[in-house]
Amino acid sequence: MTHIQFTPFTAPIRVAVIGYGLAGRVFHAPLVAGVPGLELACICSSKPEAVQKDWPQVRVVPTPEAAFADPAIDLVVIATSNASHHALARAALLAGKHVVVDKPCTVTLAETEDLLAVARQQNRVLTVYQNRRFDGDFLLLQQVLASGKLGRITHFESHFDRFRHVVPGKWREQDIPGSDLWLDLGAHLVDQALQLFGVPDDLSLDVARQRENTQTNDYFHAQLRYGSSHPGLRVVLHASSCVTSSGPRFAVHGTGGSFTKFGLDTQEDALKAGGRPQLGALGDWGADPLTGQLVHHAAAGLVTEATPDVAGNYLQYYAGLRDYLQGKAAAAPVTPQQVYQVMAMLGRGEQSVKKAAFVPTGDLR
Known part of the structure; x- marks a missing residue:
């Protein structure tokens, strides 16, 4: 660019x-x-x-x-x-x-x-x-990966599940261009995956309409396959509107250990409640009440440790x-190349749905 x-x-x-x-x-x-x-x-x-x-x-x-x-x-x-x-x-x-x-x-x-x-x-x-690059759990995940304790990453899952069984009458829930959950939450999860691992070799996407009277897709499950840049790595990006008891937000496995993190970043709810954070005077803004769990191999065998709380900070954007x-x-925090790559990946996902097959993405690097 x-x-x-x-x-x-x-x-x-x-x-x-x-x-x-x-x-x-x-x-x-x-x-x-x-x-x-x-x-x-x-x-x-x-x-x-x-x-x-x-x-x-x-x-x-x-x-x-x-x-x-x-x-x-x-x-x-x-x-x-x-x-x-x-x-x-x-x-x-x-x-x-x-x-x-x-x-x-x-x-x-x-x-x-x-x-x-x-x-x-x-x-x-x-x-x-x-x-979502500035979610506390994502910042923590980056620290865990940088520590090297997980070894070479082999499997990564990112879930953004919620329970919204009543379909609200808002534009996001209508059958109009741009209302698809893949374009909504998928834009976040794709961007995070690209930040962590770069552009994959190919991807597949499955979407569905699961709630009664829904007019647009409220479920997606994407698989990203990596080759030479990350040998054997498989990435799963998943979101649903019909999950009452969510599993881990992140689950990461590697040749040296595993990391799991439950719960969603607290900043969205704090902002919805009227919060007005001020850069330089954040206090406990973005604090995460749920710690992650890291299990990794050491000389004495497998070691389990709780990860530290890393506060999120949307103001950093x-x-x-x-x-x-x-x-x-x-x-800029999100460069023109990154803007392009995320949109291109979302588009390849839509192509995958139409073809019901994996679609190449390596040319987007």
């Missing part, structure tokens, strides 16, 4: 959040406001009273175009329904704004490729919000982006 050139910011970076549903209200506005050097300057919403109740000092505009046309806005966050991402991000880039898009970047790889091309032409940043825009970091 071609490196873009832009003038680094020296003053606070003024941010507009487009959309004030779950993504904008819970995941973006509080995090932008919690990072020094970023200013939550504008929110686009059709319900200004809801915004003003939460953020009385922030200007509310009724249309995205009003935010894009504002010369004072530097960075735009697209936090709307998936099918709208392409058109809104494209318009923001053409208006000269840097852009964060909530995952998935777009509904199709072709749309993502178009946005990346426009960003290069405009010398503007296009990046995707991958907050926006802090990293701030640093990049200020010229203090070499890359």
Whole structure:
């Protein structure tokens, strides 16, 4: 991917959040406001009273175009329904704004490729919000892998199971482009797998509609196969909406030991409850009440040990982006190549469903 050139910011970076549903209200506005050097300057919403109740000092505009046309806005966050991402991000880039898009970047790889091309032409940043890189359990997993205690990794499972037996009447649950669970949670799990192991040789994907009256896929099971880069490694990515008693969030096995971790990162629930973390004053933010278990081979035989608590910190995504825009970091937290690879992997998964077979992915490296 071609490196873009832009003038680094020296003053606070003024941010507009487009959309004030779950993504904008819970995941973006509080995090932008919690990072020094970023200013939550504008929110686009059709319900200004809801915004003003939460953020009385922030200007509310009724249309995205009003935010894009504002010369004072530097960075735009697209936090709307998936099918709208392409058109809104494209318009923001053409208006000269840097852009964060909530995952998935777009509904199709072709749309993502178009946005990346426009960003290069405009010398503007296009990046995707991958907050699950900053889950406490994922940060812990990276530490465990780096320790070498598991040896060469042979099997990795990542589950994101929930129990949502009643189908809500929201856009994510409707039969419309971009509502598939594979595009939703799959975007997180694919990104994490790529961060850990890189691009696999091939993948297969199975999807299903399991709940009564569901209009879109609410289950997926993906298998990623690795060859020379990780001999014999098999990766399973799985999500379901019909699981009342979840198994491990992560289960990792290698030639030297195994690691298991139960529970989900606590930050989403804390943000839904109204939490407003502040970088530099986090306290117990992101603390994980459940330890992981590491069983590994040592001279005396198998050793079992509890892993330390590693706190998650979604603020680091926006802090990293701030640093990049200020010229203090070499890359955005999610680079153009990573944006492309995740969308391409999601697309190959959809191809696998149609073919009912493994689909090659090695060319995406």
